Each structure stands twice: as structure tokens, then as C-alpha cells.
Amino acid sequence: MDLTVIDNLCAADFMRVEHLRELQLARLKNIVKHAYDNVALFRSRMDERGVRPEHIKELKDIALLPFFKKIDLRDTYPFGLFAVPQSEIVRLHASSGTTGKPIVVAYTKQDLDVWSEVMARALAGAGLNKNDIVQVAYGYGLFTGGLGAHRGVEAIGATVVPASVGNTQRQVMLMRDFGVNGICCTPSYFLHLIEAANAAGIDMRELPIRVGIFGAEPWSQGMRERLEEGAGIKAFDIYGLSEIIGPGVAVECTEHAGMHVYEDHFYPEIIDPDTGEVLPDGEFGELVLTTLSKYAMPMIRYRTRDLTRIITEPCKCGRTIRRIDRISARSDDMFIIRGVNVFPSQIESALLTVEGVSANYMIILSTENGMDSIALEVEINEASFSDQVRELEALQKRISAAVESVIGLRIKVKLVAPKSIARSEGKAKRVIDNRVR
Ligand code: DLL
Secondary structure, eight states: OOHHHHHHHHGGGGOOHHHHHHHHHHHHHHHHHHHHHHOHHHHHHHHHHTOOGGGOOSGGGGGGSOOBOHHHHHHTTTTTTOOSOGGGEEEEEEEOOSSSSOEEEEEEHHHHHHHHHHHHHHHHHTTOOTTOEEEEOSOOSSSHHHHHHHHHHHHTTOEEEOOOSOOHHHHHHHHHHHTOOEEEEOHHHHHHHHHHHHHTTOOGGGSSOOEEEEESSOOOHHHHHHHHHHHTOEEEEEEEETTTTEEEEEEEOTTOSSEEEOTTTEEEEEEOTTTOOBOOTTOOEEEEEEESSOOSSOOOSEEEEEEEOEEOSOOTTOOOSOEEOOOOEEGGGOEEETTEEEOHHHHHHHHTTSTTEEEEEEEEEEEETTEEEEEEEEEEOHHHHTSOHHHHHHHHHHHHHHHHHHHSOOOEEEEEOTTOSOOOSSSOOOEEEOOOO
């Protein structure tokens, strides 16, 4: 694919807003009819509400439609939400989740083309092109990260290195020997790659790598600074979920001021998670997504559990597709300690404002005297490790104060030796929950 083809591909990012809304409405009508005609659960939920596909006359009529949740995918496991015959399905993916059976998602050939298109737009928007070599270090397999990024790299005509996860030393060697310019992986894994490179005497800042496309887990501004400084790159936040397509639902442009949603394919709404009421652009709430052009398994008003807001101001880059803010948290990740709502991402943001700590940490929840209690284990870096006890105590206090200033709770902080917290290759595990239920 040459550069003019990529320009055409990205044209949808800059479409006149009236045209975009017309396109969204036409696609919405079409997909609602397709889902109604072919998915029993969708039809019965619409019938219960007395809503028919022809009632969708304007975009705001989307509010007439029922919501769907992860439990609906579990209840219809494995193929109950498929809207085309199996002969039309060319790919399955699955997300393991934390309990029980995985959820299964399906793609027609055309769905895969949509996925490649949005991933190509994402990578091109981050400044990658056919002259680049891009290492994909998201897991390949049932997880959508690896294969999703892979097809996007091919679609922009860049050279893909399908490294998948693991074998960290080899990843570093490939980056150096192949002169890799871009990498796609989780932010926590990239942190691990920087450490592994340093341990092998390689300074990533001296390698040709200049772009990282990081997602699949929440990460803070502090983490961004560490990754960008540690490797001499620009870091781009990419968001997605299996139920909608995989990576490529929304991504940052070079302004790094929120993620542009590919809303010609995925229609975003923000709702109040408690009442289900649709909130105006700009307000924080739960992101709800509708796939406008996915046929194997259309998702209508899917409640993601991810908390964010739609940014209303136009982006300096000129794209007309709206942006969402960094995903601040998943509503499921919240825990309540002594009556205070706490999200792991708040703890990371506070922690990484403190100098002398590494970005490797673990939150430990337990039960003490019948009450929920929280402790934070933080790895110190090599330089702080040799400090006097007095200095370490001062560091501990600084961390505790930084966290308290954000969450309003004093929590126990334990400093642990460098490299003592397990590194993850995919999504980082940040919380160990030992609470007695
Ligand atoms: O994580 C798809 C993906 C792969 C996205 C590679 C980006 C890059 P799932 O395993 O289904 O799919 O997990 C989806 O991960 O609902 C969010 O809670 C979280 N998530 C994904 N991207 C981000 C991000 C993939 N950039 C779930 N920031 C979503 C924060 C994210 N959370």
C-alpha cells in the first residue's frame, strides 16, 4: 500500500462532521436491522421494549435500544450472539476474563478488513509508514492484541516482526539487530524490555526505535514519561476490547491529548453507570460502544465498564472524529477501603510522581480485624537500594504522602528490593486480593 492509499484510508479521520453523522446513522440503521433479523437475544430484548429497527430515525434514537453486557456473552457461550452462518466466519478470538468460560468473538472477512483499516489508521496516525519495521510484542493467539496489530502493520506496508510475548532477551536482540522503529505491546511489558535492555548493556535511546503503541491495560502519565525517557520514543495510547473488535477502537494522535475513536465504525456514548442515563459529551462515566460495521457479531450499546469522558474540544491535529480521555479505570477494578473508593490507577499516578521508585508495584488487599485493608509494595531502583535506612524511611514517607494526597487515605507502604516483583509479559497484575469473603 503506498502513501496515497494510506492518506485515503485516513480520510475518514478528517471527514466533515455532518457527513460523519450521516454515515453513522446509515450504518446504525443497517446494523440494528442485521442484529434484529439474526440474533435471537437482540430481537427479544427489542421486542420486550416494543422497539423495531425502523424506529431508528436519528442518531439519538440509539437511546431506545437495550444495553448489552459481558454477562450476555457468557450466557450465550460460545456462538449464541453470532449473526451470520458459520461459513461466513473466518476468525475467532476469545478473552479469558477472570472467571469461568471465556467470551468468544467472531469476524467475517469484511470485519477483518475493518479491523485492519482502523489499525492502519492508528499506526499511520502515530507516524509509522512503509519504511518502518514494527515489532508486535502483544500475545498472538486467542488474545486480539497480536494478530490485530499484525494486520495493521501489514496494511500500512511496514515490515512486521511478529515476536509475540515472552523471551524478553530475544525481543531486545531483535529490536537492536533488525533496527526496529516501532513496537506494539503493553506498557508494563515495555518497561520490562527497557530494564532487560539495560541489564544487557543496551541503551534503548540509542536504538532506532521511535514509536511505541501501548495499550490493553490502564497506564498513567507518569508511566508515559518513564517509557518515553527510558527508550527515547514517543508513546501512543491505544484502546480496544475483544467484544468490539480488539485493539484499534481508539488511539492517540501526535498531539497526545486523548484517543480519537474511530467513530465511523464504533459509536461512543457515555452513561451514568448507576442509572444508565446518557451523559452529555464532556462528562465522566462509563463508555458504551456500538459497532456500526461488524457483521459476524454486532455489538449494540455494549457497556464496557471502562470509565472515561468524550472530549468536546476539536483536536489540534484537525481530525473530526471525537476523542475519549485516557481510560482512568474500569468500574470493576474499584475497591472500597474504609468507605473510600480507590482505583489502582490513582495509586500508580501518585506513586510515579515520587523520585527514586521504579514503576513496578503491587497493591495488596487483605482483611484485618474484619476490615478491608490496603498495602502498597514498591520496588526501589538500584540507586536507592544502597541508601541508608534513614533515607529509605524518608522515601517510604514521601510515597505514603503522595498516595494519601490523591486517594485521601493513609496506606501502608513497603519498599522491596529491585526486581523482586514479578514482571508480566501481557497485562500487568497490579492487585493481589487476599481479602476474606
Ligand atoms: O486488551 C485489546 C487490546 C489489545 C487493546 C492491545 C489495546 C492493545 P481485552 O483483552 O478484551 O482486549 O481487554 C479489554 O482492556 O475493556 C479495558 O479495560 C482494558 N484496556 C484496553 N486498552 C486500554 C487502554 C484488549 N489503552 C479491556 N487503557 C478494556 C486502559 C485499556 N485500559
